[in-house]
Amino acid sequence: MTDTVTAILDAAEERIRGAGYHGFSFRDIAADVGVKASSVHYHFPAKEKLAAAVARRYTDRFVEAVNAQVAEGTDVVEAWRRVFRAALQRDGRMCLCGALAATSHELAEEIRAEVKRFFELGIETLRQGGLERAAAIRVLAALEGAMLTANILEDQSVFEAGSSALVA
Amino acid sequence: MTDTVTAILDAAEERIRGAGYHGFSFRDIAADVGVKASSVHYHFPAKEKLAAAVARRYTDRFVEAVNAQVAEGTDVVEAWRRVFRAALQRDGRMCLCGALAATSHELAEEIRAEVKRFFELGIETLRQGGLERAAAIRVLAALEGAMLTANILEDQSVFEAGSSALVA
DNA sequence: TTTTGTCTATCTAACGTTAGATAGATTGGC
DNA sequence: GCCAATCTATCTAACGTTAGATAGACAAAA
Numbered sequence: 001m002t003d004t005v006t007a008i009l010d011a012a013e014e015r016i017r018g019a020g021y022h023g024f025s026f027r028d029i030a031a032d033v034g035v036k037a038s039s040v041h042y043h044f045p046a047k048e049k050l051a052a053a054v055a056r057r058y059t060d061r062f063v064e065a066v067n068a069q070v071a072e073g074t075d076v077v078e079a080w081r082r083v084f085r086a087a088l089q090r091d092g093r094m095c096l097c098g099a100l101a102a103t104s105h106e107l108a109e110e111i112r113a114e115v116k117r118f119f120e121l122g123i124e125t126l127r128q129g130g131l132e133r134a135a136a137i138r139v140l141a142a143l144e145g146a147m148l149t150a151n152i153l154e155d156q157s158v159f160e161a162g163s164s165a166l167v168a
Numbered sequence: 169m170t171d172t173v174t175a176i177l178d179a180a181e182e183r184i185r186g187a188g189y190h191g192f193s194f195r196d197i198a199a200d201v202g203v204k205a206s207s208v209h210y211h212f213p214a215k216e217k218l219a220a221a222v223a224r225r226y227t228d229r230f231v232e233a234v235n236a237q238v239a240e241g242t243d244v245v246e247a248w249r250r251v252f253r254a255a256l257q258r259d260g261r262m263c264l265c266g267a268l269a270a271t272s273h274e275l276a277e278e279i280r281a282e283v284k285r286f287f288e289l290g291i292e293t294l295r296q297g298g299l300e301r302a303a304a305i306r307v308l309a310a311l312e313g314a315m316l317t318a319n320i321l322e323d324q325s326v327f328e329a330g331s332s333a334l335v336a
Numbered sequence: 337t338t339t340t341g342t343c344t345a346t347c348t349a350a351c352g353t354t355a356g357a358t359a360g361a362t363t364g365g366c
Numbered sequence: 367g368c369c370a371a372t373c374t375a376t377c378t379a380a381c382g383t384t385a386g387a388t389a390g391a392c393a394a395a396a
Contacts, residue, residue, distance in 0.1 A: 020188045025350075027350080035377090038354080038377070038379095039376055042374090042376070046353085047352065094270055094271070101316050102188065102262055103270070105186035120321075133329070137314075138332065140313070140330075141316070142310050144312075145311065145312040146309040148269050148309070149305060149312065152272045152280070152283055153287055158309075161301070161302035162310075164302060165333065193385060195386095204344080205387090206343070206344085206388080213387085215385095215386065
């Protein structure tokens with residue numbers, strides 16, 4: 001993957017997490033990266049493809065980070081909480097898949113499938129950690145909701161409060 | 169409030185809940201209502217004003233519905249859960265303020281203030297019901313997250329699972 | 337007669353996308 | 367080793383469309 005492609009994905013991820021799918025343009029991304037909009041189209045022929053690629057990379061990285069925590073002996077629920085917290089504190093932004101899921105009604109099928117994958121993989125890894133399906137859903141919902149609420153209230157301690165019931 | 173204004177607010181609410189702030193246009197709303205885009209501008213001179221008005225009405229109605237439940241003797245947490253559930257089942261869409269909060273970074277100040285008000289009033293009514301601040305945040309976060317997750321997974325039972333820990 | 341609400345018509349700016357061209361790297365045949 | 371062909375990544379320029387917003391005409395109601 002070239003530097004430009006990485007930079008495009010980085011810029012698109014940041015903008016989607018701040019303003020949603022309809023909240024960014026190819027010209028925005030191009031300006032962020034330092035190329036022209038047509039060059040962004042060269043790598044990602046359509047906006048849907050770009051958003052889908054961003055969601056896929058985000059999910060892969062997220063799940064990998066969780067698995068790394070679990071491999072080190074961290075409880076699976078605590079692992080998910082830590083990676084969510086890191087995403088909030090590092091970037092001060094919403095979860096990418098949460099931001100996209102909030103407008104899932106009008107989302108292109110290709111993108112929705114990637115966002116769905118994030119939640120389904122989440123449920124799957126939590127179940128592999130020994131949780132029932134309902135409990136797994138509860139963990140993901142609480143974390144997404146805590147992140148959402150912390151963002152709008154502009155107070156990261158809200159994330160801690162919102163997710164505190166998950167701690168064993 | 170005239171019929172047209174009500175119809176405009178209704179259409180805008182539905183579209184924001186489906187696609188977010190950047191996911192609708194004056195022409196969309198006008199077509200939904202059956203007037204011209206300039207007529208929508210007559211009632212709401214700018215898009216920000218329209219979205220802010222939608223959020224204010226949504227919050228007022230939501231809190232009113234919760235208070236009505238509480239007045240009938242329903243536990244305050246269960247009241248919030250019921251009104252969230254009703255919003256999901258009736259409209260099959262995300263919470264309006266949740267959808268806006270997910271993209272809060274790029275939101276106009278006027279709109280963000282209205283969305284913030286939803287969450288602050290939520291915490292306030294829950295605290296009046298006897299909850300600690302952290303517990304109130306936990307309830308709102310769980311409900312928003314459960315709604316979000318149910319929407320992307322296209323399965324309303326996910327809302328029940330996601331919010332089931334709140335039941336006393 | 338003024339106000340209210342809607343219309344037609346229009347504006348500028350931006351949208352996603354495409355065409356055509358180009359400079360530079362890579363590759364394959366001689 | 368050299369030349370021709372191809373590929374990669376970018377550019378400028380423009381496409382048709384839509385965005386939010388505005389001015390002014392017009393009709394109905396107060």
